[in-house]
Amino acid sequence: MTGGFLDAKGTRxxxxxxxxxxxxxxxxxxxxxxxxxxxxxxxxxxxxxSMLAGNGEAGSADGQGVDATLKDxxxxxLASSSDLLVSNAHVIRVVTPGGVMRTLAGSGQADFVNGQxxxxxxxxxxxxxxxxxxxxxxxDSGNHAIRRVTMAGTVSTxxxxxxxxxxxx
Amino acid sequence: xxxxxxxxxxxxxEAVVTTNTIPGMGHPNGIFVLADGTRLAVTEEHTLLQIxxxxxxxxxxxxxKKDEDTEEDRTRRKMRLTR
Numbered sequence: 001m002t003g004g005f006l007d008a009k010g011t012r013x014x015x016x017x018x019x020x021x022x023x024x025x026x027x028x029x030x031x032x033x034x035x036x037x038x039x040x041x042x043x044x045x046x047x048x049x050s051m052l053a054g055n056g057e058a059g060s061a062d063g064q065g066v067d068a069t070l071k072d073x074x075x076x077x078l079a080s081s082s083d084l085l086v087s088n089a090h091v092i093r094v095v096t097p098g099g100v101m102r103t104l105a106g107s108g109q110a111d112f113v114n115g116q117x118x119x120x121x122x123x124x125x126x127x128x129x130x131x132x133x134x135x136x137x138x139x140d141s142g143n144h145a146i147r148r149v150t151m152a153g154t155v156s157t158x159x160x161x162x163x164x165x166x167x168x169x
Numbered sequence: 170x171x172x173x174x175x176x177x178x179x180x181x182x183e184a185v186v187t188t189n190t191i192p193g194m195g196h197p198n199g200i201f202v203l204a205d206g207t208r209l210a211v212t213e214e215h216t217l218l219q220i221x222x223x224x225x226x227x228x229x230x231x232x233x234k235k236d237e238d239t240e241e242d243r244t245r246r247k248m249r250l251t252r
Contacts, residue, residue, distance in 0.1 A: 020211070042217060075199065
């Protein structure tokens with residue numbers, strides 16, 4: 001299969017290993033383009049693909065649009081605030097509708113630590129969902145755990161102790 | 170001897186799994202369901218697909234070389250969800 005990196009219309013646009021998606025308040029599809037380290041939007045009308053955040057280079061810089069960088073982003077959900085929450089290399093990033101990216105939680109180092117904002121650690125955060133209170137639930141795949149992240153950046157563990165296994169409890 | 174994990178597994182097998190036959194689906198990585206039941210999926214074939222309740226699949230964006238697609242992707246029983 002052919003991956004690539006090209007903003008365009010319809011099948012002329014190229015993704016590289018798209019991993020997750022959601023739909024924003026405007027009805028555009030938001031795609032996590034993992035292999036290109038970017039977040040793209042696909043317009044409701046005409047299927048125009050354009051970049052929201054990231055520039056194709058792997059990194060961890062916060063910033064606006066192409067000034068921000070991501071590394072192997074995995075999934076995205078739409079928060080009640082209309083911001084997008086993105087699972088990235090050991091951190092959770094927030095992207096505003098205007099494309100400004102910041103880090104909500106995670107130090108960037110792979111570890112298993114609860115705490116506030118950058119004091120918390122994840123290990124390969126993957127699938128995302130929102131709970132009924134508007135907090136983020138995340139599959140912390142490398143830690144074999146489900147973690148909760150509030151919109152204020154407080155991280156706790158819902159289930160799992162860091163060890164692989166298959167037991168209810 | 171049956172361990173705790175095996176006992177837990179046996180009690181958990183309550184889900185019913187069905188398969189949508191969608192030729193050309195390829196290898197989905199992520200899925201999102203719209204309010205009208207339309208499913209959107211991104212795939213390892215670098216495409217964004219739309220699958221309405223009718224099941225007729227359409228490619229919204231992304232590019233895939235048709236001649237590199239595999240028969241296995243298109244066969245119901247062999248279709249697999251992989252990363």
